[in-house]
Amino acid sequence: MSKLYASWQHGFTAVAENPGTSAFRQGFGVTFSLPANGGDWIHLAIPTPVIVEDRRATLDRVLILFHARETSSLLHVHVWDGPNRILARDDLKIEGDHVHGLSANNVFPVGRDGINFGCGISMYFAAGQIDSHVFIAGFGGDFSHNI
Structure with missing residues (x-):
């Protein structure tokens, strides 16, 4: 029987790859500033239930509540199991507000069995x-365990 497990993090835990990217953290999320014609990778660590009752997890999908404001857009979403990339969605160009609900623009199916390490999401936004x-409000992953 498959048991489901959802694990989420608050948006203010998101980290920009470039230490020069400005981050304004508030109780409801984090806002990153991107210069004109620039961009940066934003990294999101998902608390990962790697093993439950002696069974390794399956990462079914990742979910990201974000708002690409002004001229910014989400171009790439990569999902990692420790050092191993398990999903790459490139050339996306997703714009606008995706904070208040889930859709094909902020839910990314993964379907990876046998998660070994901690999972994370890397997103590249460009201005x-x-x-x-x-703006990042929250993010998470839906896991399942066949127990």
């Missing part, structure tokens, strides 16, 4: 012709 912002 257009003007300085722009990216």
